[in-house]
Amino acid sequence: MSPLEEVFRAEHGRAVAVLTRQLGSLDLAEEAVAEAFAVAAATWPTRGVPPSPAGWVVTTARNKAVDRLRREAVGTAKTAQLALLQAEPEVVDVGAVRDDQLRLLFTCCHPALAPEARVALTLRMVAGLSTSAIARAFLVPEATMAARITRAKKKIAAARIPYRVPEAVDLPARLGSVLAVVALVGTEAHSPAGGDEPTRDDLLDEAVRLARLLVELLPEEPETLGLLALLLLTASRRPARVVDGVLVPLDAQDRTRWSRVHLEEGQELVRTCLRTGRPGPFQVQAAIAAVHADAPTWADTDWAQVVALYDQLPATPVVALNRAVAVAELDGPSVGLALVDRIGLDRSPVFHAVRADLLRRLDRPAEAAAAYAAALNRTSNAAERADLERRRSRLSG
Amino acid sequence: MTQYLLSVVTPSAGTDEHQVPTPEQLAPIMARVAALQTEMREAGAWVFAGGLEAPSTATVLRPGGDDVLLVDGPFAEGKEYLGGFTVIEAPDLDAALDWGRRTVAAIGLPIEVRPFVG
Numbered sequence A: 001m002s003p004l005e006e007v008f009r010a011e012h013g014r015a016v017a018v019l020t021r022q023l024g025s026l027d028l029a030e031e032a033v034a035e036a037f038a039v040a041a042a043t044w045p046t047r048g049v050p051p052s053p054a055g056w057v058v059t060t061a062r063n064k065a066v067d068r069l070r071r072e073a074v075g076t077a078k079t080a081q082l083a084l085l086q087a088e089p090e091v092v093d094v095g096a097v098r099d100d101q102l103r104l105l106f107t108c109c110h111p112a113l114a115p116e117a118r119v120a121l122t123l124r125m126v127a128g129l130s131t132s133a134i135a136r137a138f139l140v141p142e143a144t145m146a147a148r149i150t151r152a153k154k155k156i157a158a159a160r161i162p163y164r165v166p167e168a169v170d171l172p173a174r175l176g177s178v179l180a181v182v183a184l185v186g187t188e189a190h191s192p193a194g195g196d197e198p199t200r201d202d203l204l205d206e207a208v209r210l211a212r213l214l215v216e217l218l219p220e221e222p223e224t225l226g227l228l229a230l231l232l233l234t235a236s237r238r239p240a241r242v243v244d245g246v247l248v249p250l251d252a253q254d255r256t257r258w259s260r261v262h263l264e265e266g267q268e269l270v271r272t273c274l275r276t277g278r279p280g281p282f283q284v285q286a287a288i289a290a291v292h293a294d295a296p297t298w299a300d301t302d303w304a305q306v307v308a309l310y311d312q313l314p315a316t317p318v319v320a321l322n323r324a325v326a327v328a329e330l331d332g333p334s335v336g337l338a339l340v341d342r343i344g345l346d347r348s349p350v351f352h353a354v355r356a357d358l359l360r361r362l363d364r365p366a367e368a369a370a371a372y373a374a375a376l377n378r379t380s381n382a383a384e385r386a387d388l389e390r391r392r393s394r395l396s397g
Numbered sequence B: 001m002t003q004y005l006l007s008v009v010t011p012s013a014g015t016d017e018h019q020v021p022t023p024e025q026l027a028p029i030m031a032r033v034a035a036l037q038t039e040m041r042e043a044g045a046w047v048f049a050g051g052l053e054a055p056s057t058a059t060v061l062r063p064g065g066d067d068v069l070l071v072d073g074p075f076a077e078g079k080e081y082l083g084g085f086t087v088i089e090a091p092d093l094d095a096a097l098d099w100g101r102r103t104v105a106a107i108g109l110p111i112e113v114r115p116f117v118g
Helices: A003-023 A026-047 A053-073 A078-087 A094-108 A115-126 A131-137 A142-158 A171-190 A199-219 A220-234 A258-275 A281-294 A303-311 A318-329 A334-342 A349-360 A365-376 A382-394 B023-042 B095-107
Strands: B002-011 B046-051 B059-064 B067-072 B080-091 B112-115
Touching: A003 A026, A003 A094, A003 A115, A026 A115, A026 A142, A053 B080, A094 A115, A094 A171, A094 A334, A115 A131, A115 A142, A115 A171, A115 A199, A115 A220, A142 A199, A142 B112, A171 A199, A171 A220, A199 A220, A220 A258, A220 A349, A258 A281, A281 A303, A303 A318, A303 B080, A318 A334, A318 A349, A365 A382, B002 B046, B002 B095, B023 B046, B023 B080, B023 B095, B080 B095, B095 B112
Parallel strands: none
Antiparallel strands: B002 B080, B002 B112, B046 B080, B059 B067
């Protein structure tokens, strides 16, 4: 990353957060910050980066907003906005910035917005990703993504979605929505719904970055730690997860290639969560990932512990499927298959792949082949398909 | 302050969700609605409210050149129709959603919350 890009990615969310409060408009704040960065792009390469780039961005964006409001203010409601902006002291302390960042996150993840709009807005406003980058990440045309973001911003303004940290009574539910958005970014990075790439490293880094911000802003909430731990442990497997463009499933990964830095930080966070003693779904998922991280090989995994942890999660079909995989290791493939066959996940390629593997281990090759075919029919991701083909080729006869 | 329209999304006759409440079922609903409206008034949130007759009672007027055409309504047949509404005034969407949530609890039907322009 160039110095400008680094400042941009680090400061975009903070600057938009501060200015949204000062201007009372997310849209205006975003435009002003974009203008400030345009000035930076024009002047920094020749004049150098200013001593306090963060402060420079907010001040320049403020000035741009004041200019714009002055031009447009004559005889309109914008006079009030202008007065508000000019009355605001320019120096903003760290605690206030922290509150602004929380406000921005809760606004972008407001439950009145569609889930895909929450993800898009959070990546655009908080993480500072460009619309085209977000569109690429979610495999939709840029125009579609731009329209999605515009519609969401319009709803925030027209319906008056408040720029506010929720009250304590609403906080657990509202925080759940924020965590879900960050988790979704991580899921999309880890197993893209389509395309040719096996994973999207940049998107996973983005999810980790957002989770770190959440931990920084809400250190008292153990679920934020749990989510960060889960994402770090997921990221730790990255170097072993794709080899020569082929997706390597967890049972076949070369664990010596796992990233120790990510793994150790993730495990440490899981231990912190355990000490806190206020478990939640993300902490439990992180604990499961930590059990895998502890095992030198797939066979050495403490499966009883994994099953016990899955039992603590809400029994969604996906949880039931993952639990069945662990049970198959603990009690044998026929017990696992009996559980899998009770799960209604016909549309999921993973469901059919799990069935296929169990049928293969039970020496039922015809049924296994049919299940691999069903899995292949349900994914368009090239790396996932390559892995399925490879597993199918192991069938005898 | 912004005004919001809380619409009662009512299942149309002929759909699975449609049911005509008996007088015994209706009485407690009406009592809950009345209590909520009183509370809205006392909070300074209430602007206007009303229940609507069935869509089959509607008449539609259309621009037709120099004339106005008059036809039997409703304008559009749907799985749901606007059964009634409350207009409230609230500082922001969260406050409006709060009244909306309580309206759902009182009536037992979905409520759409939509801001007025301006």
